[in-house]
Amino acid sequence: MFTVRINEGARSLEVEGGPSLLASLAAKGVWLPSICGGTTSCGECANVVHGKFENPSSVEKAILGEDRLARGMRLACSVTVASDIDIHIPDEVLAIKMRRVRVAAAREIARDTRELRLEAIDGDFTFRPGQYLRVVIPPHEGLTESFQRAYSFASPPGGPTISIIVRRSPSGLASVWLHDRLAVGDALDLVGPFGTFGLPEGSAPLVCVAGGTGLAPFFPIFMTMDASGNLSERDVVLVFGAKAREDLFGLGEFEAIARRWSRFRFMPVLQEPDDEWRGAQGLVTEALASIVGDSGGEAKTWSAALCGSPGMVKACERVLARHGIQGDALRRDSFA
Numbered sequence: 001m002f003t004v005r006i007n008e009g010a011r012s013l014e015v016e017g018g019p020s021l022l023a024s025l026a027a028k029g030v031w032l033p034s035i036c037g038g039t040t041s042c043g044e045c046a047n048v049v050h051g052k053f054e055n056p057s058s059v060e061k062a063i064l065g066e067d068r069l070a071r072g073m074r075l076a077c078s079v080t081v082a083s084d085i086d087i088h089i090p091d092e093v094l095a096i097k098m099r100r101v102r103v104a105a106a107r108e109i110a111r112d113t114r115e116l117r118l119e120a121i122d123g124d125f126t127f128r129p130g131q132y133l134r135v136v137i138p139p140h141e142g143l144t145e146s147f148q149r150a151y152s153f154a155s156p157p158g159g160p161t162i163s164i165i166v167r168r169s170p171s172g173l174a175s176v177w178l179h180d181r182l183a184v185g186d187a188l189d190l191v192g193p194f195g196t197f198g199l200p201e202g203s204a205p206l207v208c209v210a211g212g213t214g215l216a217p218f219f220p221i222f223m224t225m226d227a228s229g230n231l232s233e234r235d236v237v238l239v240f241g242a243k244a245r246e247d248l249f250g251l252g253e254f255e256a257i258a259r260r261w262s263r264f265r266f267m268p269v270l271q272e273p274d275d276e277w278r279g280a281q282g283l284v285t286e287a288l289a290s291i292v293g294d295s296g297g298e299a300k301t302w303s304a305a306l307c308g309s310p311g312m313v314k315a316c317e318r319v320l321a322r323h324g325i326q327g328d329a330l331r332r333d334s335f336a
């Protein structure tokens, strides 16, 4: 057993030198951020850590860079505890917990898109709009171990239940299980909250782009602003890209918000519209380019928030960069 001293000894844990520091800490209920599930690709598990460790691999070097390595930062998923160590973990991360929930309701809200409403069995979830949780998927169909996948909170904080919206990926290990195997009444473990996604601060006009289930974090974000009256303070356009009409969801919620707030505009865009569709059509990047292009050069003072697949987020970033929207004026959440 080795001692892990957290934050100059504010807390100490006795851990076994498991497969990785990430796993050793998780076994003790300390959940570091991770999107890649410990496969050393997301960089989320970086922490300042001191002790005897193996030399960084080329992948770890590429993710962290010389600067951060020199400051004592390592990826918790790629170091093994083999001595007593010191680690700095932000208080907010130390507060992350595993919670047991029960599926209170489940419904198909669009093609291959399932909303799960979850009620806490032990304690409730505190989170900020824009954050996500990790669902623990139990071993099934030949898998010997559980694993975790990230899903954004899709309902505002403070309610009796929380919602997530899951797109069924063909052959996707977690999403197929969440669609086909998980039933109302079943229990499920969640870890969280994680993430820093949200809207850029200030009152500059804001353009938000969501692709598919990338709309999920915008539910708590705009429902909270709707309830607090903050939507009177800035011009907002929310572009929601989907393939076809059967892939749309959330129209009722966001159109209701748009009716209440004249400065909030909701714009669904279909790639493959049917004959009756009267809304915008094409790619979200085209809709975005026309919105910022119509600003008469003002777009460089605007802010933006993007959420969806990594490809969509990157393509939108390129459009925004051409109009001077970047740096602190831009927030993004990639469903990598």
Ligand SMILES: Cc1cc2nc3c(=O)[nH]c(=O)nc-3n(C[C@H](O)[C@H](O)[C@H](O)COP(=O)(O)OP(=O)(O)OC[C@H]3O[C@@H](n4cnc5c(N)ncnc54)[C@H](O)[C@@H]3O)c2cc1C
Pocket: 035, 132, 149, 150, 151, 152, 153, 164, 165, 166, 167, 168, 169, 170, 171, 172, 173, 174, 175, 176, 195, 213, 214, 216, 217, 333, 334, 335, 336
């Ligand atoms: C911060 C964050 C928030 C997220 N929020 C959401 C959310 O709110 N809603 C949501 O739906 N998703 C969200 N995601 C994505 C989610 O975490 C999962 O990545 C997604 O559900 C796919 O997981 P999976 O286990 O089903 O697929 P995996 O098994 O991990 O497969 C990944 C991809 O490979 C494809 N694939 C797998 N096997 C095969 C095969 N044999 N042949 C061809 N293709 C294959 C799958 O179709 C899938 O697209 C989020 C991700 C992040 C990082």
Ligand code: FES
Pocket: 022, 033, 034, 035, 036, 037, 038, 039, 040, 041, 042, 043, 044, 045, 046, 075, 076, 077, 078
């Ligand atoms: S958990 Fe993703 S890099 Fe460590």
